[in-house]
Amino acid sequence: MSEVANTFKSRIFHDLDFDKPGKQTGYLRVPQSREGGAWSVIEVPIAVINGGNGPAVLFTGGVHGDEYEGQIAISRLARQLDPASVRGKIIMLPAVDLPAALAGRRMCPIDGRDFNRCMPGDAHGSFCQMLAHFIETTIMPQVEVSVDVHAAGNSMEAALCSIMHRVDDPKIIERTQALAENFAAPYNVLFWGVDEGGTVAASAERNGALSISTEIGGYGRVRPDAVRIAERGLDNVLKWMEMIDGNPDTAQPDGGRTKQMQVRDQKSYLFAPSDGLFEPRFLPEQQIQTGELAGYLHFIDEWAREPQPIEFQIDGYIWMAPGSGRVKKGDVMAVIMQDFV
Amino acid sequence: MSEVANTFKSRIFHDLDFDKPGKQTGYLRVPQSREGGAWSVIEVPIAVINGGNGPAVLFTGGVHGDEYEGQIAISRLARQLDPASVRGKIIMLPAVDLPAALAGRRMCPIDGRDFNRCMPGDAHGSFCQMLAHFIETTIMPQVEVSVDVHAAGNSMEAALCSIMHRVDDPKIIERTQALAENFAAPYNVLFWGVDEGGTVAASAERNGALSISTEIGGYGRVRPDAVRIAERGLDNVLKWMEMIDGNPDTAQPDGGRTKQMQVRDQKSYLFAPSDGLFEPRFLPEQQIQTGELAGYLHFIDEWAREPQPIEFQIDGYIWMAPGSGRVKKGDVMAVIMQDFV
Amino acid sequence: MSEVANTFKSRIFHDLDFDKPGKQTGYLRVPQSREGGAWSVIEVPIAVINGGNGPAVLFTGGVHGDEYEGQIAISRLARQLDPASVRGKIIMLPAVDLPAALAGRRMCPIDGRDFNRCMPGDAHGSFCQMLAHFIETTIMPQVEVSVDVHAAGNSMEAALCSIMHRVDDPKIIERTQALAENFAAPYNVLFWGVDEGGTVAASAERNGALSISTEIGGYGRVRPDAVRIAERGLDNVLKWMEMIDGNPDTAQPDGGRTKQMQVRDQKSYLFAPSDGLFEPRFLPEQQIQTGELAGYLHFIDEWAREPQPIEFQIDGYIWMAPGSGRVKKGDVMAVIMQDFV
Amino acid sequence: MSEVANTFKSRIFHDLDFDKPGKQTGYLRVPQSREGGAWSVIEVPIAVINGGNGPAVLFTGGVHGDEYEGQIAISRLARQLDPASVRGKIIMLPAVDLPAALAGRRMCPIDGRDFNRCMPGDAHGSFCQMLAHFIETTIMPQVEVSVDVHAAGNSMEAALCSIMHRVDDPKIIERTQALAENFAAPYNVLFWGVDEGGTVAASAERNGALSISTEIGGYGRVRPDAVRIAERGLDNVLKWMEMIDGNPDTAQPDGGRTKQMQVRDQKSYLFAPSDGLFEPRFLPEQQIQTGELAGYLHFIDEWAREPQPIEFQIDGYIWMAPGSGRVKKGDVMAVIMQDFV
């Protein structure tokens, strides 16, 4: 994690030449000792399509293993795209946290970490840290644009959207919003004041790349419409970057464009005040108001404790709805988005 | 599980008098030794509302802990119903497998069992077996009607419905369909040839009670509309049984009535032929046809293995859609229902 | 567990001859397949001291692995006792649930069971069941008296005592009280209406043996004074049964005799109404009264929830005090004993 | 487990017709609820080759999941054998305890059981019990001969052999030895006085079938020579039973025949007297003598405790050598076989 640690060189090996023309599909081999596998490696799938002169883009899926739409869209794109039709370089990692993806879990089952908190990684650290270090130091510096496809996971359902961080430079905000409008999810949500540092998006920003993520899906299942949005979005980005021929299709079902939204502060998050069973009274995209009843927290095991009513703290629209009836104190029961201003 | 074992008497104790008039809320205390709790008990909530002359009904929720709509609707009913307005006896167990309900899991975390495979239970067995034995021998014999509210759980999403078993006596089928039409979920699904024996429904049948279950919900979240269906359904049943005043409200959004459906044989089930990531191309209630593409099974970790197309084997409508992108060989990826004939 | 199952013969083997004169120390070998040990056996220590004509007695310790005083006292007795000084037969199992004893746990780490709920066992069942079956069918029929030394375990601390069940025959009660008075713990507690059936004590009763258990210790540590009480008690029983020379030493520190107490009904048990941190205001042996403040249940993680005062429900003396600050709903926070009448 | 339980009918379903001519490969579908798979089934591979008139035989592999030679030989036979060349019926289960086989473990990861202690099973029990019940009641009654291919597993290495139980009828012993000589492993070992009851072999005997098992392999790896012995053995059995053309090849590398051996009593087993690191001084097949040094038990963590020399208790040959340096008290460190007399 420290700069000192990063002076070690990566233990990951592979057969790819990032500058070779054509299509290569292969694996990042991450050494991983385990009981019964002293010299085993974890093989993380990677594809590089190199069509010569042009920009470079990174598409990542499966950063969380319980988010599937990006895994499907990116691996399908890697299989189907003809390198002869491409200008520039497309690096695709359809299932970054592969052990988590195979387990259908958010956290990596090898080291128990959330990959999206592990950047910039550590060359001699755990599985996620080694892989994060490789992406931070070997892949990110190659690209101008990064699209990291998330899908809300088991624990939430999202109003289908792309997301971006608020940064200081208004030009970068503007250009990122243009990227998002061309990805063309129904919503694009800008975040204020988030400074995780450990995310793939933060890594892209540190490396000077334009960056969006997405939240298209939820409840840990595969939404057929969200797969379509992911596929169109990636295709659109390549067109917008003039890496393949054609114009982006940015139409929305209601005839409009991607809606620009924002999530500004802690009041946007509704935290569970106790463990319990939360009965929500809303769905994603619904408009809600300050003081409106968000739902009830039930204490199903104690007759002596009445259900607790929960209220919204600001006006807006439901961005994230809860993914499980059972919540623990401090869990997010809703996140509210507002019109971007 | 054997009759011999059942000659032991129940170790469960409680303070309830099932014949006492009025409302009692309390607990079935199931002895459960554990590290740090030598003489602990698990307190399973139970309510009895006894309004004098009239029939007796059992409402159960939380037989699977990751199914919440029934837990909410039944505990709310138990709190709100005035015993003075009731004829007969209502026994309510809003969270039967309480440890599973508190954990938000299908399987009981105490003994690892699926409660709905444990009837008729064993007085000296594990937690689920002891509780099953109590329900089989003490509660079921008291009631004429049993409604067991399920909600599809984490691993599936259902076309919202009640369900019933096919039995030999056509009068019982007819009367059960009437019960289901008065519960008034959008669909009522009849099963052919299922003989689990271990379910709450089977216990009801063994004890001569009319029995429906439901599948209203899915993905392990709480659907606001499904809570409404559960609440209306329980209220309707009480009205239909003339235990409270009023007429059942059985209207459906499309103006019609509950649709009578059936699931007849093994072809109705689409089993995963390998482990993989399943991309479905359908949603619950959608009409599908034999040979139509159900989706693709992706092998996200192996570039050398093409996604495998999956086809439907019969005509019908989607009854159950998959709840997780990741499937294991032998998992159900879809269940098809057909019009009842 | 059923009679049918018991028609299988025991899989346990050993080298002991229960009728051979002299001292034998050896093992009951219980077959137990595990990963890395296909044909392994668990070796449960057993000693038989056979001094010819006279009665037979069974001393058991370590039925719960977190109760140590009996393990120490019985294994010391087995090592030190000279068979030439003994009349009759002493069978000693110092650590019945050996895997639990080696782990310092209440529940058997092999099969997750509480051994003292497993009698009469099952010849083809799990580890505890196989061993219980052997004790029920091979050992218990040999003895006239059974003393099962418990010590309250990790989760409680006891007012040091022997315990016995209330049975219908007053002569057996009387004779068991005489046995207890000669064991000479500070208290002897009689239980009303307990019918577990699965305990070693119940097995003794089924087999027509006189039976006491003890609760001498607590908190999972070894109390030096409780080891002394156990040692004197076993020695006293042998003297009282005239199996060794000498008169029982039944003196108590206050100059009196063992106090005869009882625990009569459910009101004697103080169950935790919620999960929380329980602050008791009492110690074992203290006198308490109905309505007196037993302590506070704290909800340390929620500022919004005030500590809940807990009151005693009957008069009496503290028999069991809680062993851990953290309690779960349904845990026993205290048990009250009253003078035997 | 009891006869009472066995009155339930099997919950396992399949598409096979055991009497249909030709080759069928399919699955026994064992219902198995789990988190994330409410209605999942475990698909246990089964093949039936039916060539019309002739006897019936059962070949089973993977009863223990860490024994691989049988899984390979039987599934290869099932794929390659032409039903047109077969007389009678061959039922093949190459990986009986499939979850254990996929995990490479002895014990079933679903229910923690050793499948070979689960016969005759229980129709409403755990995974192994349900499957055992199906084999006991549906498959065994169909066959005259049963060959259950084991391979010593992770925890031991065997002198490659077939094994059989001593039974009372000398004609059955003779006929079983003939079967074993035609299977033609280097050794055939007869066991005295074993009465597990729970094994596949015991099930065959209960059902009146001739039965051998094998132990060809060890240390959990795949021995190329042991695969060859398994393949030849199964082929030989079919020839000996005249189900396929040809004569059995029973030659041994030394020009002789299968050696008939026996394991007669408990002295044949060398149990570890303490936990430790066992340094053996022998290999399988080696001749050893009473009192000879078998090895040293080291206590690597305690300088104060000298290594303990271990001696053999009878004369004979090493049949089973230990599979792991670490042993626990009661583990088998060696089993000795002697010439059959």
Added chain:
Amino acid sequence: MSEVANTFKSRIFHDLDFDKPGKQTGYLRVPQSREGGAWSVIEVPIAVINGGNGPAVLFTGGVHGDEYEGQIAISRLARQLDPASVRGKIIMLPAVDLPAALAGRRMCPIDGRDFNRCMPGDAHGSFCQMLAHFIETTIMPQVEVSVDVHAAGNSMEAALCSIMHRVDDPKIIERTQALAENFAAPYNVLFWGVDEGGTVAASAERNGALSISTEIGGYGRVRPDAVRIAERGLDNVLKWMEMIDGNPDTAQPDGGRTKQMQVRDQKSYLFAPSDGLFEPRFLPEQQIQTGELAGYLHFIDEWAREPQPIEFQIDGYIWMAPGSGRVKKGDVMAVIMQDFV
């Protein structure tokens, strides 16, 4: 852990203003992704009572989750203290390692760490590391005095005491002893040569604050007398610092004052030489002598191994007695304190 890592800013957020007058009760919100809770936070309770001009003090409890007296005393103080009666600032963290406190465990169940080895923490590390970093960098710099209330935990029982480190500056020792005498536990124990660096006490010292810890309790239960000592001690400290009115009550039951003791070197610790069952022959506070029998280590599973006598290595008084009968090689079976000289 490194200085480099500490250049990241804390991810913890909260609503408190440490300089605002009056009482605030709230939470430190520590982001913690988990399965089923992508954006969850752990809410660590904190209270700040700010009465204007005066010194600042930090009271911490629940640094180890199995030590309860501090949790009770500090949360009660936070609820009951009137800010109008206070001069200066009191920061109270009644349950620092909240997940451990709710689990009743020493080690944090989130990351498996002992919080009291995690200072100075890491802003991008695990739960304990993030929280340690916040306390080290945000809270400790604010205070002049730190009292960290421990209670010996599940694995030991203490002679009730405060403890302090030996530091080089005799004035700091003197002033810390004065602090301890005003806290007024029965004993105050000074440690020689401990340099953990990772403790809360070490953090206080690094930040220039006067620091004591305590060990008041043991065996993981709540001692009523220890709660009283904690409550009086905290009240006394506030009086001694003149933050509230009144004089400290430092009387001891024997009429004397807090006894000043010390633990000087490794001979003070009695380590278990093997795994076994330890039978102690002493209690906390008892005087013991070099060579005196401390107890016996029993090997309950091996008849061939005699119990091993254990002797004390120095003169002194029992400070820590063992909490469990079962010990592992290297466990502490006793710690001896001596008069401070």
Added chain:
Amino acid sequence: MSEVANTFKSRIFHDLDFDKPGKQTGYLRVPQSREGGAWSVIEVPIAVINGGNGPAVLFTGGVHGDEYEGQIAISRLARQLDPASVRGKIIMLPAVDLPAALAGRRMCPIDGRDFNRCMPGDAHGSFCQMLAHFIETTIMPQVEVSVDVHAAGNSMEAALCSIMHRVDDPKIIERTQALAENFAAPYNVLFWGVDEGGTVAASAERNGALSISTEIGGYGRVRPDAVRIAERGLDNVLKWMEMIDGNPDTAQPDGGRTKQMQVRDQKSYLFAPSDGLFEPRFLPEQQIQTGELAGYLHFIDEWAREPQPIEFQIDGYIWMAPGSGRVKKGDVMAVIMQDFV
């Protein structure tokens, strides 16, 4: 892991004086808090034999806990060697990762790490990290030669050998090969381009010591011949270094000397392309050729998937054979060595 972290001083304590003449056997005491053992230490055995003037050597075993030959050979040497016969200093750690050695596992059960990836360690890190830091900073700087005895472990079997890294200085290569030839395993294998950094060998190199490791054994069992090779090898090294009298015995069974081999690049490793059951067709030491059939990968659970043939990619000899039938994608199924050139 970083240099910053290494500024903390070691928390490990011990009673050894590395410069004291004679033999000392004792323990490195590594503080390790756990549930039930707040102040416990892990006692790692260490012996120092100091015979005055002469060089210093380090012998390590049990760096992986499932490799036993070194544990046996080194602890036996430590017990048997007379310090009066020694010149110089021998430091012996027979079971470095003691918790792993006691568990018979590769990975440390305390922190889940592979000790041989943990050098140079961290004074405030986990168990392996603390111990690695101590060896790196306190032990390695004392010695001129390091021999780290490995034995392939549970997951592989080796052609019995010593191993060494290729370094830039040809004189060091030459001298290391001389060391290896005097250790006199059947093979000595030189590795190209490995830069783990985390191994004991790498630590030796960093500290300027001559270094070999070994791989003598496999499958997790103890090979009697491999114990002899280890014992002779250590004795030989002491003779070659003139630390004891006598000449090394370097004879091989075939009359020749240790064969010098090499493993040059990634083609030497045969990685599993999918999860499956691997049937190898070779044994260690066998000569193989490019394109030759290495074995078949079986998919035992899917009739629809044919076994996949696997071919060797280079010529050479089998160095490592697989240890388990079950392999996971990315596991090593074979490693090929070639003649050293």
